[in-house]
Amino acid sequence: MGPPVRYxxxxxxxxxxxxYAIPYKYARxxxxxxxxxxxxxxxxxxxxxxxxxxxxxxxxxxxxPMKVMGGExxxxxxxxxxxxxxxxxxxxxxxxxxxxxxxxxxxxFPITHLQDLARDGTIGGLPPRLQKIFPNYSHRVTMSxxxxxxxxxxxADEVDxxxxxxx
Amino acid sequence: MGLVxxxxxxxxxxxxxxxxxxxxxxxxxxxxxVFLDYPLGSTCGRPHDAANQRAVLLAxxxxxxxxxxxxxxxxxxxxxxxxxxxxxxxxxxxxxxLTDEAEARRQAGLDAARExxxxxxxxxxx
Numbered sequence: 385m386g387p388p389v390r391y392x393x394x395x396x397x398x399x400x401x402x403x404y405a406i407p408y409k410y411a412r413x414x415x416x417x418x419x420x421x422x423x424x425x426x427x428x429x430x431x432x433x434x435x436x437x438x439x440x441x442x443x444x445x446x447x448x449p450m451k452v453m454g455g456e457x458x459x460x461x462x463x464x465x466x467x468x469x470x471x472x473x474x475x476x477x478x479x480x481x482x483x484x485x486x487x488x489x490x491x492x493f494p495i496t497h498l499q500d501l502a503r504d505g506t507i508g509g510l511p512p513r514l515q516k517i518f519p520n521y522s523h524r525v526t527m528s529x530x531x532x533x534x535x536x537x538x539x540a541d542e543v544d545x546x547x548x549x550x551x
Numbered sequence: 552m553g554l555v556x557x558x559x560x561x562x563x564x565x566x567x568x569x570x571x572x573x574x575x576x577x578x579x580x581x582x583x584x585v586f587l588d589y590p591l592g593s594t595c596g597r598p599h600d601a602a603n604q605r606a607v608l609l610a611x612x613x614x615x616x617x618x619x620x621x622x623x624x625x626x627x628x629x630x631x632x633x634x635x636x637x638x639x640x641x642x643x644x645x646x647x648x649l650t651d652e653a654e655a656r657r658q659a660g661l662d663a664a665r666e667x668x669x670x671x672x673x674x675x676x677x
Contacts, residue, residue, distance in 0.1 A: 385630045388573040388588050389638045398642040411554055416580040417561035418621035425616055435552055477653035479592025482646055483637035488598035497601070497608050507612065522664050523554060531558035538564055545615050546559055547608075548568040548581070549594050550552035 428544035432514040437476030465510040511541035553579030567611040580622045
């Protein structure tokens with residue numbers, strides 16, 4: 385297996401060629417916060433937070449419409465954790481469409497597996513809602529608005545640990 | 552997503568972040584990460600392969616329980632395909648990452664973010 389793709393230089397070069405003068409500034413930290421898991425997994429309520437473009441299908445099987453990223457409107461969307469995966473569909477566009485597919489929601493929003501793990505007792509359970517965040521280009525907006533909103537929802541639902549999935 | 556992980560963790564909620572972009576994860580340093588060397592979009596395992604997806608998820612849960620080192624990245628051994636041409640082609644000039652329509656939406660998003668920033672600056676005294 386060869387080395388992983390170096391996305392930072394690759395994307396900088398790619399968007400420079402497309403005419404963007406200022407490269408996207410990836411967040412960079414030298415230290416990291418750390419909170420140990422306070423109890424065994426089988427007693428933990430485990431949440432899921434994803435940037436994946438998943439949306440609920442309406443009763444006619446139509447996906448809810450796509451929204452534009454980057455605005456100031458509410459950005460954290462709740463999805464009931466007991467939603468059958470058949471009711472979800474992908475509207476994700478920012479993925480390697482030449483190499484893989486987003487047809488299978490569980491490959492980036494593993495809701496069925498979490499439901500199974502809660503049922504078989506591997507984890508203590510799921511909170512009533514899972515979170516989907518629209519990615520934002522502004523670190524400021526993410527840190528001042530979206531991250532606190534996710535934290536408030538997880539606290540309200542007494543989540544013990546969270547799985548985070550970017551696309 | 553790493554920023555959200557850091558915020559949750561700083562406020563006492565342990566997290567594990569799944570990643571298909573190792574260099575970005577290394578830069579952001581989320582508290583715990585599982586790296587899967589698959590194409591962007593398949594962060595939690597191979598599409599239509601429930602056993603692989605479950606194994607990836609379990610690796611993340613195991614790291615939640617056993618991880619002691621802030622910023623640790625666990626590298627999963629799974630290989631996407633023997634042919635790794637996809638790694639060379641991603642974000643290359645001959646293979647547009649987004650469709651034209653998606654690129655237009657991305658551009659609209661950037662414009663909206665820029666406009667929001669301008670408004671914030673305009674209303675915030677120096």
